[in-house]
Amino acid sequence: METPHISSHALQSFPIDAQVLYKAIVNSTEDYVYIVDMAADLALVSENMAQDFALPGRLVKGLVSRWGELVHPRDQRRYFVSIDEMLAGRTDEHNVEYQVKNRGGEYVWVVCRGLLNRDEGGQPLTFAGVVAPIANKGKIDPTTGLFTQGECRKRVERLLERAEAPGGILLLGLDDFKRINNLKNHIFGDSVLRQIAQNLQRLLPPRAEVFRFDGDEFAVVCPGASPEEMERLYRTIHLCANREQEVDGTPYFCTISGGTAQIGRDADNYLDLLKYAESALEASKDGGKNRCTAFTPDLLKQRIRKMELTSCLQQSARSGMEHFSLVYQPFVRFEEGGGLQLVGAEALLRWSCEPFGPVSPVEFIPLLESSGLIAQLGRWVLEEAVTTCKRWLDFCPDFVMNVNVSYLQLADKAFVPFVLDLLQRRELDPRHLVLELTESCFVTDMPALREAFQGLRSARIQIAMDDFGTGYSSLGMLTQMPADIVKIDRLFISLINDQTHEFNRAFIAAVIQLCHSVGISVCVEGVEQLDELKTVQTLNADSVQGYYVSRPITREAFEEKYWPGAEG
């Protein structure tokens, strides 16, 4: 509606009957209305205000301080500061949010607004305004407009009382939301959250409700839903999230992981239910994200095992790397006459701890990474491996030691200086050391990683790209990577001689050819059989590693195998 311009003179000439206006206002609102005669310090409050709060009646002497006593002690200072500001003449407006105690003894959230009217000399005449309850304070998330976690709890607890088909909860976690926040700023991040919240609401079945949890998590509660229906709901959300979206002209991509638990069936109280849904969501994230997992008691066992293993690992690391050891797996090259010549070894970490027994590095390395222990362990592995290498140079002057390095180690600024210092301390020529990094290290363009690569290259430490073919990089990108060696994952060697897997053979052949054209050498991993070895030889691989040559073995066993009788 367009407002026609009215001069202030015209406004003043409009006759207002104060009593009529007051009645009209009080009648048309559930808010509380007050007018204070400042000189007499006497206030007139609306009927509902006198009823709902501990006030003596509609006429109240000393309202400002009486009311202040009802304000929550936590908020009192803000309330009185605002009043003082007015009395000191710095402002005529009062606008404060606080909790105030009602006659039932309950604190309710209100926003209190008022305007001070002064005489010509600037002395306060009247102070009038409105106290409005904010019913949804704390119930609604201001960013997304969704109900908060506290409301989710109430909803679930009501469903828990139902004997039949209470339904399910779907916990949703945005994948890599940090990356979205980094894309622009937090304001952009908030807009993305808001858009996702809107999408979720649109996709919900009738009677389902969505709640905003902390950070990048949401929960959907579906009364009466079966596990299959929960799964179907996730798939709908998944489809929507797997498309490029746009906020304020900026495109973004944000997939969503899920975890479900059944109300009543999986847990009979809210906190357990939430914990179970969390562990299901965690399993989805661990499994590669952008997927949904339904809670099973087994999942809880896995989570407990992870926690127990982590605490054992911490203990081991604290007590001088007790229970950790290294084993060495040789790799060899083909000799002219068809024989195999030892080139070097890959150092592989082992850990065995009661009551678990030997635990695979596939299981414990991620735990070292998530607990922050990897930096310390990584340094220990390098110290050990370099010491062993130094010793073996006496038997094999060109020996090369390969050490696995996690992406988190490489991102640490202290890593490269540590390696350089280590080589110097142990007097080892860098040509004897190869650091193995997985493909994903090469394809991210984090400045810290690029710096580390440069540092290693200028120190002439060789870099191997590990597990090639399992990650994201393409054949075309391969030659752009700062790698000296490419290790083709053992996935490709199994079935290399199977007619139906012609692809694997062609893949290995192509990688070898491409690498050779730019001076990168190729190691084929996981060779277990003689016929596999022969095929790899015809494809011109530079080296091979695998059970056919040897399993990973202890330092003593390695020496016994390659240099029997030599003095250590």
Ligand code: C2E
């Ligand atoms: P990886 O770097 O790919 O290491 C090779 C893995 O393949 C080793 O498993 C080895 O025992 C296994 N292997 C070797 N030849 C064959 C074969 O012919 N057939 C089969 N089936 N397997 C073979 P392992 O020792 O269990 O290590 C698993 C992974 O743990 C390693 O994969 C590596 O990613 C990680 N890892 C091991 N030690 C360390 C370490 O000190 N630091 C870091 N960051 N990661 C490590």
Ligand code: CA
């Ligand atoms: Ca490796």
Ligand code: CA
């Ligand atoms: Ca590998």
